[in-house]
Amino acid sequence: MEGIFLRIADFAKQLFSSLNFGPEITSILMALFHVSAIIGFVLLNVLVLVLLERKLSGYFQQRPGPNRLGPNGAFQTIADVIKLFGKELIIPKAADKWVFILATIVVFIPAVMLYAVIPFGKKMIAIDLNIGIFYFIAISSTATIAFIMGGWGSNNKYSLLGGMRTVAQMVSYEIPLVFSLLGVIMIAGSLKMSDIIAAQKDVWFIILQPIAFIIFFISSIAELNRAPFDLPEGEQELVAGPYTEYSGMMFALFFLAEYANMVSISAIAVTLFLGGWQGPILPSWMWFVIKLYIMIFLYMWVRWTFPRIRIDHLMHFNWKFLLPLSLVNIVITGIGIKLVNWLNWF
Amino acid sequence: MYGKGLLEGLKITVGHLFGKTITQKYPEVKPNLPPCTRCFFELIEEKCIACGICANACPNNVIEVQSVRGEDKKRKLTGYKMELGYCLFCGLCVESCPTDALNFTQDFELSCYHRDNTVYYFVEGQTDENSVEDKVKKSEA
Numbered sequence: 001m002e003g004i005f006l007r008i009a010d011f012a013k014q015l016f017s018s019l020n021f022g023p024e025i026t027s028i029l030m031a032l033f034h035v036s037a038i039i040g041f042v043l044l045n046v047l048v049l050v051l052l053e054r055k056l057s058g059y060f061q062q063r064p065g066p067n068r069l070g071p072n073g074a075f076q077t078i079a080d081v082i083k084l085f086g087k088e089l090i091i092p093k094a095a096d097k098w099v100f101i102l103a104t105i106v107v108f109i110p111a112v113m114l115y116a117v118i119p120f121g122k123k124m125i126a127i128d129l130n131i132g133i134f135y136f137i138a139i140s141s142t143a144t145i146a147f148i149m150g151g152w153g154s155n156n157k158y159s160l161l162g163g164m165r166t167v168a169q170m171v172s173y174e175i176p177l178v179f180s181l182l183g184v185i186m187i188a189g190s191l192k193m194s195d196i197i198a199a200q201k202d203v204w205f206i207i208l209q210p211i212a213f214i215i216f217f218i219s220s221i222a223e224l225n226r227a228p229f230d231l232p233e234g235e236q237e238l239v240a241g242p243y244t245e246y247s248g249m250m251f252a253l254f255f256l257a258e259y260a261n262m263v264s265i266s267a268i269a270v271t272l273f274l275g276g277w278q279g280p281i282l283p284s285w286m287w288f289v290i291k292l293y294i295m296i297f298l299y300m301w302v303r304w305t306f307p308r309i310r311i312d313h314l315m316h317f318n319w320k321f322l323l324p325l326s327l328v329n330i331v332i333t334g335i336g337i338k339l340v341n342w343l344n345w346f
Numbered sequence: 347m348y349g350k351g352l353l354e355g356l357k358i359t360v361g362h363l364f365g366k367t368i369t370q371k372y373p374e375v376k377p378n379l380p381p382c383t384r385c386f387f388e389l390i391e392e393k394c395i396a397c398g399i400c401a402n403a404c405p406n407n408v409i410e411v412q413s414v415r416g417e418d419k420k421r422k423l424t425g426y427k428m429e430l431g432y433c434l435f436c437g438l439c440v441e442s443c444p445t446d447a448l449n450f451t452q453d454f455e456l457s458c459y460h461r462d463n464t465v466y467y468f469v470e471g472q473t474d475e476n477s478v479e480d481k482v483k484k485s486e487a
Contacts, residue, residue, distance in 0.1 A: 305358075
């Protein structure tokens with residue numbers, strides 16, 4: 001069980017090299033194979049997550065959730081996807097056509113690129129960059145531009161306002177998010193994903209860095225634009241923010257990117273705080289998936305428990321509470337590391 | 347302490363998660379309504395003495411009782427019409443019935459497409475021709 005995916009990859013590699021195209025083309029084919037595997041993983045997860053979200057939201061609110069299509073509503077997402085495919089793609093006449101269309105692609109590409117550095121299991125990482133976590137932060141922050149593009153391209157004042165609100169929120173919350181990761185990186189002494197996981201062999205970083213984990217969790221919710229920080233969308237009270245003018249598959253791409261981001265940020269939480277793929281008995285990738293879904297469950301639990309907070313409270317909370325707290329956490333971590341080193345030296 | 351309320355909220359929702367759902371799957375499963383629900387009426391013809399107290403008690407003139415005097419000079423019920431479109435379900439008719447012939451039932455599926463369908467006849471074989479209004483109209487004509 002442990003090496004099942006590695007064996008599939010080896011098999012693909014042998015298959016491609018047996019075609020005798022030369023090493024360059026073989027490596028390109030292998031990269032394509034990896035990319036398609038990752039996109040498959042993303043799409044599969046989104047399918048499961050949409051259903052899971054709707055079912056869990058139902059259970060949290062004492063109702064059964066979707067329960068008409070298939071056994072206990074299991075085919076609901078499939079019906080939703082078919083509906084979205086069938087919808088007309090409407091591009092408003094006054095919209096900035098290219099920006100409007102490009103925004104959907106710009107939001108989706110970083111969401112997939114993030115998976116390059118996620119360790120799904122033992123040796124199951126597409127590229128083990130030595131600046132892995134830095135790459136993750138850099139790429140995830142580029143998703144912000146898509147929201148302002150969508151808002152601007154729609155040529156609709158509500159979209160633009162929604163886009164600006166999204167960007168303000170995401171840019172602000174990125175700072176405590178990154179600072180909360182710094183403590184972990186300081187203890188691990190590396191930005192490389194495999195090193196960070198190896199450093200958690202004995203004790204998970206959630207135990208050494210509980211405050212950092214809480215800060216990371218809160219600011220990642222804001223980063224994902226999920227309730228209670230879903231000001232950009234605000235389904236019930238605001239117009240859908242930058243998504244207002246989007247329809248059909250273009251809307252679905254935004255939706256897809258949102259869930260893809262949720263999976264990737266949960267994966268980062270697992271890697272940095274919950275010991276990554278490490279665990280006894282079960283194969284490593286299974287541990288990764290279990291921990292991933294525990295994180296996702298936490299996000300959903302929070303979403304369906306708390307009411308939305310006001311935009312000024314949101315900003316105050318970030319700049320006046322989370323940011324100073326994350327800075328203090330870094331200082332304390334630094335002192336702690338020095339102390340431990342000093343004690344070891346004696 | 348900050349965050350105590352947040353934890354309380356999380357506790358409540360996780361309780362809901364593992365608790366029973368309160369939603370009723372309505373068309374498949376009929377809801378179990380409280381016993382005093384006022385939805386529709388039922389008339390027990392054998393008990394009815396056609397006294398007309400219910401019709402008098404009604405504030406909206408919903409009820410129309412038709413009867414004939416039998417050979418023993420007792421009233422016999424021939425028609426019982428309710429125009430539920432006017433009914434406000436106050437229950438005065440049910441309360442005032444001396445023989446408990448009129449009762450509420452829990453059948454709430456009363457929606458219909460036309461106003462005419464809100465008129466209900468409780469005695470079998472009763473037709474609208476017997477109604478008082480029609481007689482008045484006929485006499486006027």
